[in-house]
Amino acid sequence: MTAAAILIQFLNGLASASSLFLVAAGLSLIFGVTRIVNFAHGSLYMLGTYIAYSLIEHFGRGPLGFWGAVLLAGLIVAAFGALVEIFLLRRIYAAPELLQLLATFALVLIVKDFALWVWGPEDLLGPRAPGLGGAVEIAGRQFPEYDLFLIVLGPLVLAILWAILTRTRWGTLVRAATEDREMAGALGVNQKWLFTGVFALGSLLAGLGGSVQIPREPANLFMDLSVISDAFVVVVVGGLGSIGGAFLAALLIAEIKAFCIGIGDVTWFGHVLSFSKLTLVVEFIVMAVVLVIRPWGLLGRQQSVPRSSGAAEAPLALPSRTAVQALVALLAALALVPVFFSGYALVLLIDIMVFALFSVSLYFIMGPGGMHSFGHAAYFGLGAYGAGLIVKSGAAMEVGLLAGPLLAGIGALVFGWFCVRLSGVYLAMLTLAFAQIAWSVVFQWDAVTGGSNGLIGIWPAPWLASKTAYYYLALAGCATGIFVLWRILYAPFGYALRAGRDSPLRADAIGIDVRSRQWGAFVIAGLAAGLAGSLSAFSKGSISPESMAVPRSVDGLVMVLLGGIQNLTGPVWGAALFTWLQDAVAREIDYWRAVLGAVILALVLAFPQGIAGYIGQFIESRRVKSAGAPA
Amino acid sequence: MSVLKVRNLSKAYGGVQAVSNVTFEVAAGELLALIGPNGAGKTTCFNMLNGQIAADSGSVEFEGRALTGLKPRQVWRLGVGRTFQITATFASMTVRENVQMALLSHHGRLGSLASIATRACVDEAEALLERVGMRAQADRSCAVLAYGDLKRIELAVALANEPRLLLMDEPTAGMAPKERNALMRLAADLARDSNIAVLFTEHDMDVVFAHADRIIVLAAGELIAEGRPDEVRAHPKVREVYLGSGAMYGATHA
Known part of the structure; x- marks a missing residue:
């Protein structure tokens, strides 16, 4: 590579880092304060892109229309985030970590189908940014002006976030809650609105991260999961809850990716080694290496153990005679099905x-x-x-x-x-x-x-x-x-x-x-x-x-959590229900993912212990009641 | 004969010398109390003995074997039992299962994929629970037990590997005053019956002076006094360190 090529790849890396940083910073902020890993963060990003596209179509492609749309899209996503926090997350802060994940994943499904319903399955490419549509010559090559804007945007957002977090009272509260949520609560901080505010700010960043991408990348329905896995990697490499770490990690990963593309195919001892193909995995390799060397990320610190970890699991009893008989009966029934x-x-x-x-x-x-x-x-x-x-x-x-x-x-x-x-x-x-x-x-x-x-x-x-x-x-x-x-x-x-x-x-x-x-x-x-x-x-x-692929892993999580993690047979019922539901609903309804998401949300809100866990509790409470008051 | 020999043990955190040059021994069947005001370095000293933290310098020998550099689980395998200041039990298991785990581990049978865990070492587990007075509660979940009962279970667990040395960090912390003496008496009887060397730290001076054979006193990381309870009580340096704290008040009435 020539010096000029290296410079251009470096600038490319910087431009991609900005958007990545915006999403990851939001994810990190939300995790730091609420301790919720927001799987739906990529969906917020996707919404930002789609909404910006529609707003530009509506307002026209003039400077005011474009930049107004980009900003407004971020704000709309922020408002959506606030509503999600108020109506969904507030109900499950005390639930086990995994159920929170499941709930945010249900949101992913719902938002995806919502986008399909509103914007259709086609990729939608937005217009170029007015005033920044051209290219400038750098080291003898053409470099898009818009990318220069993105290069500035990342550090600018970092500076603004830094100012908010260190120079305002609200920022101090956010940092206090990140450090020790229970203590902040004990000192009289109104957690409800703090959490809502943080979730809205995180959503704003995700929405903006998406909306500024509109001239570079067409809006499509696969952005959510690809962005969320990138953002996860950035946040984990940087250290959960650390904004500076997120910036550093975004930079590191975007640069490594840019150079992999820049290097292209290299012939080593007669073998062609394709660096550009490596881009799909290189971030995960970086993450694996960082986590093994520095388990809490580049700038992260060891997480304090939360003081309440929910009710302890009941001791594992050997299955009762009835339970064994029921299982044998089930097996016999399954064996008779082909008849x-x-x-x-x-x-x-x-x-x-x-x-x-x-x-x-x-x-x-x-x-x-x-x-x-x-x-x-x-x-x-x-x-x-x-x-x-x-x-x-x-x-x-x-x-x-x-x-x-x-x-x-x-x-x-x-x-x-x-x-x-x-x-x-x-x-x-x-x-x-x-x-x-x-x-x-x-x-x-x-x-x-x-x-x-x-x-x-x-x-x-x-x-x-x-x-x-x-x-x-x-x-x-x-x-x-x-x-x-x-x-x-x-x-x-x-x-x-x-x-x-x-x-x-x-x-x-x-x-x-x-x-x-x-x-x-x-x-x-x-x-x-x-x-x-x-x-x-x-x-x-x-x-x-x-x-x-990732969705299959998530299917597995959903099955386990549907059935309930506190019961041995839970995962079997969860798998049966999920597979049947997917099969039955997918054939009947176009928007089956949204239906599935809604079902999951309803189950999470109604049965935080999972189905089998709930049935187990129900039987236990009946047993206790029928045994009468203790003598 | 000394079961545990500690020589010139030191540990610094940054510029703070938490433990400096501490030397002592514990003999079989002897109850040695390690006391000192808050921040004297008791817990640091303690955690260096079983491998939870690495010492900067000095040596720890158990029956002539160096413990320095060993992991807690290796120290346990040599025959050292341990109880924690804040009880650590397996909350998703019953009382008996907690003891069975320690017994299975002691007999090297924890790797088994085929046998049924709850059916192993039942009699042995119940015998241990009998010794600490918890047999009647064997089938209850550890998650629902009172704190004092958990302390007893920890004691049973600590005895499962037939230890020759028992390390007890604040064995009666968090218990009601009446229960404290009962628990310490139980521990002392068990140790003397089985000729186990016991090293314990303790805040409650009633407990210390009632049950310890010998006492060592740490202050600001240094060992300032050592001897029988009456000697330590009369020791000028100890009086200097403790006087005014009121901690000795109860002891004179004991």
């Missing part, structure tokens, strides 16, 4: 069983393990691809069913080693990062994985070719997998895992190596998710990269 039904019913049931195993394996590390994974689909996908690839290479399908889980297990062994070194939100983000890396590899490695097309023609062996035969294989595989996972939880291994979650201090003091325990659990869960993935691949006959 009475065929075709689609079997396909749907196979899906449900596969996802039940997937969701139990996720529960295994989230519940008893206390490790919240946002990237569990990676192991599902590795299982599917492992099985598919080995079959494509000529091996028998039965070998594929072994190879799939094995590949997923190896993946979990490698990724898990890093993940168990972190905890809480940081661990969750690292699991997301690894899932994204795995996805990118699969997505880009056309020669082996078929890239975005995936693999087709992955069919079971002849003796399993009929739907009925495959149904029995899936039933046997999933039931065995789920049983083994449950059984391990009753074994000393499972108890030691829970011990490490309940009190790492005490666990260590009685000789339990908590980390290696968690690592082991990670691998076991990976194997099980891989089995689910392999079974799913042969059932569908094809594999696509979506099987390991």
Whole structure:
């Protein structure tokens, strides 16, 4: 690269950093004060872009119309954010962290379908900024004027935020609440309006981040998840709650990306190494490296442990005779299904069983393990691809069913080693990062994985070719997998895992190596998710990269949380309900994601313990009542 | 014979010398109390013994083996039990299960994927609970127990690996005065019965003077006095450090 090319790539990096910083700063502010990881932050960004587009169409493309629209779009998103905070988040601040995540994810679904309804599925490219539509010559090359504006915007917003946070009374309160929320409350700070204000400010930043992108990037329906994963990475690399850290991280990541694009393809010892393809994963590699070296991010500090962590889980009782009988009856009923039904019913049931195993394996590390994974689909996908690839290479399908889980297990062994070194939100983000890396590899490695097309023609062996035969294989595989996972939880291994979650201090003091325990659990869960993935691949006959993308991981989270994290059977009911709902609703309704989101929100608000948790409580309260008052 | 030998232990935080040059020993069956005013360095000293914090200099030997640089779980494996100032129990488990975990770990059976955890070491666990008077509550969840009961469970857990040394940080903190003496008497009896060396820190001077065989006094990170309770009570430096704090008042009436 010449010096001029380096300069231009550097400036490109600066321009992309600004928008990234705006979104990440908002996310970081909101997390710092409310302790909510706002999954919907990317959706706010997307809304900003769409609204700015419509406003410009409405006001005209003059300077006033354009800049007025950009600002107004930010303000509208801020108002929307405030409403979300008042009507939704206020009700769930006391709920477990994961339910808050689920609620904000429901918002993602609703906003996505709202955008589809209002703006349609086509990409919408806005006009150039009036007055900044041209290019200037820098080092002999053309550089867009608008990008120069963006380069200035980032540091400007940083300065304004810094001034607000350090020079105003409100800013002092925000910093106090970030430092110690309970203490700020005890000192008489009105938390309600502080939280609303912070959420509105964060939303404003997200909305502006989106609206200033309108001349650079067309508004589209996929912005939400791509922006949120970028913003997560920036916030985690910078340190949760640190605005300066977010700026530094945005700069670092945007520059590295810009240079990867600038370098392009390089031939090293006869191999072509494509740096531009690396852009999809490079930020996640940066994040993984930073988290392992500095677990709290570049400028972050260790999170103080919140003082209230909700009600403790009830001791794990061995299943009662009735419960065992009910499960056996359920298994028998499932085994009889092919006698009475065929075709689609079997396909749907196979899906449900596969996802039940997937969701139990996720529960295994989230519940008893206390490790919240946002990237569990990676192991599902590795299982599917492992099985598919080995079959494509000529091996028998039965070998594929072994190879799939094995590949997923190896993946979990490698990724898990890093993940168990972190905890809480940081661990969750690292699991997301690894899932994204795995996805990118699969997505880009056309020669082996078929890239975005995936693999087709992955069919079971002849003796399993009929739907009925495959149904029995899936039933046997999933039931065995789920049983083994449950059984391990009753074994000393499972108890030691829970011990490490309940009190790492005490666990260590009685000789339990908590980390290696968690690592082991990670691998076991990976194997099980891989089995689910392999079974799913042969059932569908094809594999696509979506099987390991972020939405699949989120599906898993939704299933576990729907069923309730405090109950062993919860994830199975959650998976069944979710898969059935998705299937039934998606066929009937165009805007099924919004319906799903609304259902999730209703469930979160009505049953913060999950469905099975709620039923369990209900039975318990009935039992206590019928036992009468204690003597 | 000395079970624990501490030589010239020092630790500084920035410019503050939290513990400087502390030397002492604990013999089998002996109850040694480590006392001192707030900020004297008791907890720092304590946490260096079982590996929670690394010492700047000095040595800690347990039965002739150096403990320096070992992790808490390795220290435990050697035969050192530990209770915490703020109880640390497994809240999602029953009383019996808490003790069973320690027993399973002691017998090296925690890695098992196949056996049923709650059916292992039941008799042993109940025997330990019997010793601390908690057998009747074996099936209750630790999440719903009173604080004093949790302290007893910690004691049972700490005894599960048949320790030769027991480290108790503020064993009676947070308990009602009446319960404190009962708990400390229980700990003292258990230790003497099994010939366990006990080192404990304590704020309640009634408890200390009633149960300790020997007392060492820390002030501003330095060991200023050492001896039998009556010797320490009469020690001029101790009187100087404590006088006016009122902490000794109760002791003269004990």
